[in-house]
Amino acid sequence: MIRHLVLFKLNQGVKRDDPRVAEGYRAFKELGDRIPELKFWECEWNISERPIAYDFAINAAVEDADALRRYLAHPDHQAGVALWREFSTWVIADYAF
Template sequence: MIRHLVLFKLNEGVSRDEPRVVAGARAFAELGGKIPELEYWECGWNISDRPIAHDFAINSAVADADALTRYLEHPDHQAGVGQWREFATWVIADYEF
């Protein structure tokens, strides 16, 4: 199994209640039921107010590297990424467990 973690940081001046951000969060929340490669899916807003904290997180798992590639290339994933690209940056970690 591969764990796929993503931490998003909203760009300066962007708030989580903006309509485009709300739509982006909704798009990611719905991915769990749309992409068959996802063995595990959860996402949500960070509750920490520490200065180093990111704003939104995805924690997911897929069976193997091929499944990860299919997930990353899936049109619904690409659509969500396109939305987030407009208002956030992110870091990822993919590891086997």
């Protein structure tokens, strides 16, 4: 299994209640039910006020490297990424478990 973690930071001045952000949130929330490769799917807003805290997190798991590639290339995932690219940046880490 491969764990896929993503931490998003909203661009300067972008708020969570921005309609574009709300649309992006809904798009990512739905991926867990839409993409069969996702064996585990959590995504939610950060609640920490520490300065090193990012704004939003994805915590996913897939079977193997091929499944991760299929997930990343999936049109619904790509559509969500296109939304988030308009108002955020992100970093990732994948690990085997």
